[in-house]
């Protein structure tokens with residue numbers, strides 16, 4: 121007989137039932153296996169990441185507890201950086217975060233009760249969906265058109281469902297790659313003002329801009345009365361393992377957000393904030409970003425050429441003008457289902473099936489998201505040939 125104490129029955133909060141996401145978990149676990157060609161994650165290219173001024177790591181003063189809002193130098197540098205993008209804010213409106221994902225968590229805690237309607241783009245960022253649903257949101261989706269959301273559908277949802285907030289990724293949307301036009305930005309801001317809807321604007325890809333020739337003014341900057349939370353990240357242009365991002369918000373929201381930060385983790389790590397503040401103020405910054413964009417442009421073009429060779433008869437897509445992903449819509453008769461994913465995984469190739477980015481019931485099996493920043497051109501060639509063969513083998517109508 122075992123003398124081990126019996127395990128007490130685990131009693132977890134009801135929201136934990138909503139934490140399951142086996143599909144995404146399986147894919148990301150497979151993506152890190154040696155030899156796997158991964159088109160799945162959003163990993164930036166390690167060889168293009170700028171060198172960070174890491175002298176701050178050696179400063180023992182920075183290993184002491186710090187302020188919940190963030191280091192003054194970081195908040196000032198971020199306010200200036202966001203201002204250059206078109207959103208004028210004061211350093212007091214900046215909160216340092218452990219990645220912009222933490223901002224999504226805070227926005228959800230701040231706004232969502234059981235059943236709260238939250239409006240998103242359809243499709244949308246998978247981890248935002250998970251966070252909003254974890255806190256009990258009813259997620260509504262306005263479909264995305266080529267240069268922004270479908271404005272008629274957006275207005276109908278705002279008018280009839282009165283969502284408490286809307287979550288948008290106007291620069292190189294994840295997963296669809298859409299970059300809102302200047303007109304779409306103005307039209308969305310006017311609608312949010314009309315219906316007094318709080319905007320959560322998420323911009324991790326703003327600086328991975330490859331060939332956009334119109335102003336990308338943040339929608340938050342165009343609002344006159346609706347409240348807003350603006351999220352930014354250094355994960356795609358510096359190092360994601362630093363876990364550094366920020367939010368800026370309407371002044372009325374700041375005290376609540378700072379308390380949420382205190383309750384979550386007291387404050388963001390200080391040496392990284394100082395390293396990023398130095399980089400933001402450095403003479404190297406613009407050259408670093410130009411080199412990064414040039415490298416991404418070459419990878420994007422290599423992926424486009426490989427897709428033309430292997431996917432022309434299978435799918436339609438627009439080459440992304442920024443961000444890290446291609447978003448493919450499969451032609452009639454083809455699907456990117458779980459069976460296709462399993463077959464691709466067996467061949468050592470991963471991708472993100474479209475269904476992960478939609479709320480249940482949408483037409484996600486016709487889409488797939490492919491990351492272009494991680495694989496080498498040779499891996500792209502091999503991986504896309506294998507993936508195309510898997511999709512053909514699982515066609516609803518054999519091709």
Ligand SMILES: Cc1ncc(COP(=O)(O)O)c(C=O)c1O
Nearest residue numbers: 162219220221245294353355365
């Ligand atoms: C749209 C979007 N928001 C937020 C994040 C999270 O970024 P971070 O690493 O800053 O937490 C990502 C990461 O891929 C993303 O694509």
